[in-house]
Amino acid sequence: xxxxxxxxxxxxxxxxxxxxxxxxxxxxxxxxxxxxxxxxxxxxxxxxxxxxxxxxxxxxxxxxxxxxxxxxxxxxxxxxxxxxxxxxxxxxxxxxxxxxxxxxxxxxxxxxxxxxxxxxxxxxxxxxxxxxxxxxxxxxxxxxxxxxxxxxxxxxxxxxxxxxxxxxxxxxxxxxxxxxxxxxxxxxxxxxxxxxxxxxxxxxxxxxxxxxxxxxxxxxxxxxxxxxxxxxxxxxxxxxxxxxxxxxxxxxxxxxxxxxxxxxxxxxxxxxxxxxxxxxxxxxxxxxxxxxxxxxxxxxxxxxxxxxxxxxxxxxxxxxxxxxxxxxxxxxxxxxxxxxxxxxxxxxxxxxxxxxxxxxxxxxxxxxxxxxxxxxxxxxxxxxxxxxxxxxxxxxxxxxxxxxxxxxxxxxxxxxxxxxxxxxxxxxxxxxxxxxxxxxxxxx
Numbered sequence: 001x002x003x004x005x006x007x008x009x010x011x012x013x014x015x016x017x018x019x020x021x022x023x024x025x026x027x028x029x030x031x032x033x034x035x036x037x038x039x040x041x042x043x044x045x046x047x048x049x050x051x052x053x054x055x056x057x058x059x060x061x062x063x064x065x066x067x068x069x070x071x072x073x074x075x076x077x078x079x080x081x082x083x084x085x086x087x088x089x090x091x092x093x094x095x096x097x098x099x100x101x102x103x104x105x106x107x108x109x110x111x112x113x114x115x116x117x118x119x120x121x122x123x124x125x126x127x128x129x130x131x132x133x134x135x136x137x138x139x140x141x142x143x144x145x146x147x148x149x150x151x152x153x154x155x156x157x158x159x160x161x162x163x164x165x166x167x168x169x170x171x172x173x174x175x176x177x178x179x180x181x182x183x184x185x186x187x188x189x190x191x192x193x194x195x196x197x198x199x200x201x202x203x204x205x206x207x208x209x210x211x212x213x214x215x216x217x218x219x220x221x222x223x224x225x226x227x228x229x230x231x232x233x234x235x236x237x238x239x240x241x242x243x244x245x246x247x248x249x250x251x252x253x254x255x256x257x258x259x260x261x262x263x264x265x266x267x268x269x270x271x272x273x274x275x276x277x278x279x280x281x282x283x284x285x286x287x288x289x290x291x292x293x294x295x296x297x298x299x300x301x302x303x304x305x306x307x308x309x310x311x312x313x314x315x316x317x318x319x320x321x322x323x324x325x326x327x328x329x330x331x332x333x334x335x336x337x338x339x340x341x342x343x344x345x346x347x348x349x350x351x352x353x354x355x356x357x358x359x360x361x362x363x364x365x366x367x368x369x370x371x372x373x374x375x376x377x378x379x380x381x382x383x384x385x386x387x388x389x390x391x392x393x394x395x396x397x398x399x400x401x402x403x404x405x406x407x408x409x410x411x412x413x414x415x416x417x418x419x420x421x422x423x424x425x426x427x428x429x430x431x432x433x434x435x436x437x438x439x440x441x442x443x444x
Contacts, residue, residue: 020093020094020097020098021094023090023091023093023094024090024091024094028091028094029070029073029438029441029442030070030091030092030094030095031094032440032441032444033066033069033070033073033095033437033441034066034070034094034095036124036127036437036440037062037065037066037069038062038066040123040127041065041120041123041124042123043061043062043065043116045113045116045119046061046065046113046116046117047061047062049112049113059099059101059105059109061109061113063095063096063097063099064101064105064106064109065113065117065120066095066096067082067086067092067095067096067101067106068082068106068109068110068117068430069117069120069430069433069434069437070091070092070095071085071092072411072413072430072431072433072434073411073434073435073437073438073441074091074411075410075411075412075413077413077417078103078417079103079104079106079107079110080103082103082106083100083101083102083103083105083106084103086099086100086101087100110417111418114418114423114426114427114430115426117426117429117430117433118425118426118427118428118429118430118433119429120429120430120433121300121322121429121430121432121433121436122322124433124436124437124440125296125297125298125322125323125436127440128294128296128436128439128440129323131440131443132293133291133293133294133296133439133440133443134291134293134294134296134298134323135291135292135293136291136298136319136323136325136326136327136328137292137293137327137328137329138291138292138327138328138329138330138331138392138395138399139289139290139291139292139298139319139327139329139330139331139399140289140290140292140330140331140332140395140396140399140400141287141288141289141290141312141315141330141331141332141336141400142287142288142290142308142332142333142396142400142401142404143285143286143287143288143308143311143335144276144285144286144288144404144407144408145274145275145276145277145281145283145284145285145286146283146284146286146408146413146414146415146416146428147281147282147283147414147415147416148265148267148268148271148282148283148284148415148416148419148424149267149268149415149416149417149418149419150265150267150268150271150282150419151267151282265282267419268282268419268420269420270304270419270420270421270424271283271284271304271419272284272304272305272306274304274306275306283416284302284303284304284416284424284428285302285303285304285305285306285308285311286300286301286302286428287299287300287301287302287303287308287311287315288300288400288403288404288432289315289318289319289327289330289400290399290400290403291327291399292395292399294439294443295399295402295403295439296436296439297403297432297435297436298319298322298323298327299315299318299319299322300318300425300428300429300432301314301315301318301425302421302424302425302428304421307335308332308333308335308336309335309336309337309338309341311336312332312336312338312341312344313340313341313344316330316344316348316350326348326350327350328350328351329350329351329352329353329392330345330350330351330352330353331352331353331354331392331393331395331396331399332352332353332354332355332396333354333355333396334354334355334356334357336354337354337355337356337357337377337380339375339376339377341354342354342376342377342379342380343376346376351392352380353380353383353384353391353392353393353395353396354380354393355384355393356377356380356381356384403435406435407431407435411434413431416428
């Protein structure tokens with residue numbers, strides 16, 4: 001006796017059309033995120049920009065916002081992949097109500113409303129607060145390096161710019177002379193009626209490259225002068241071996257000229273070469289303050305500087321601005337250690353737990369912050385030592401590191417889709433919003 005199977009009839013049509021709520025299970029995050037966007041978020045900053053009555057009706061901005069937010073929670077960031085998902089994935093169909101915007105529409109919507117989309121972070125954070133997911137008993141702060149939408153091979157140092165500029169000047173000068181000679185020969189051969197002002201592409205391309213190089217060189221020079229005008233100390237070129245080495249070797253020279261190691265990327269001029277755990281990358285330093293109760297991100301920021309220390313006070317301000325109150329405890333790694341930061345934590349009456357680092361082999365004890373009695377760093381070092389393995393500092397790794405792991409590993413966000421410091425922080429805010437939405441969906 002043969003086994004009986006369930007019928008599989010691909011060509012059979014449905015008698016009644018299904019509801020989008022029937023496409024995926026009722027407890028799927030797609031329903032939750034769609035309904036949160038529809039019912040609980042104020043999208044007037046996006047919707048009110050559509051005031052033209054004429055023309056073909058566009059896709060509803062609330063639907064487009066829900067699709068984008070849901071895509072970010074699923075680790076899909078490409079506009080082409082988002083558009084494809086609305087045609088091939090039933091969870092996206094449930095969010096979009098079977099509508100299928102193409103990738104140009106998705107990309108144009110994200111570009112047009114990126115600032116407003118990033119501002120949704122505050123509204124979602126308030127929803128998390130009302131759900132009891134934010135206590136601010138302990139907040140862990142850290143930064144992670146994320147690649148820019150640019151290749152580090154498109155970056156050039158000031159030293160190389162100066163050398164390349166001279167080489168290009170010589171090449172362009174020789175080629176212009178060659179072009180003039182060719183024009184004269186063609187005039188003699190074909191007569192004076194032929195136009196002689198056209199230049200070969202191999203000349204104009206090099207000329208355009210030289211022009212772009214000079215613009216980048218001028219930007220670095222202007223940036224170096226601005227740093228000196230702002231009071232930043234110039235680079236110390238003293239070869240005295242007894243002096244401790246400065247950590248920042250890209251500061252401007254005393255004469256206002258950029259340091260030879262200063263670099264500029266031709267694709268994304270705001271991005272910088274930064275050192276990450278896997279080597280150097282062309283990117284941005286993305287900050288996140290994570291609450292220990294449910295790993296909710298309570299503050300975020302984006303910078304193009306390697307050093308994390310200057311970000312501590314602005315992040316404290318952002319926590320208070322976003323949540324209405326200050327954290328009781330804050331932990332951070334040694335990158336945030338400075339006397340000014342520790343003094344600010346004490347002034348705000350925040351119990352801080354900031355690592356003081358380990359003494360490197362051969363490093364004099366006097367050069368290590370935290371070894372001089374009477375300083376804030378010395379008191380912090382003793383505080384962490386007294387706590388031992390029970391110190392509250394242990395919470396740092398289990399609070400903020402998993403949040404970065406979920407963003408970069410689980411959802412695969414490792415490169416920005418936009419460029420420049422005017423747009424990149426808003427996409428990082430969108431990523432943080434998606435992270436908090438997923439956390440909120442799991443408690444619903």
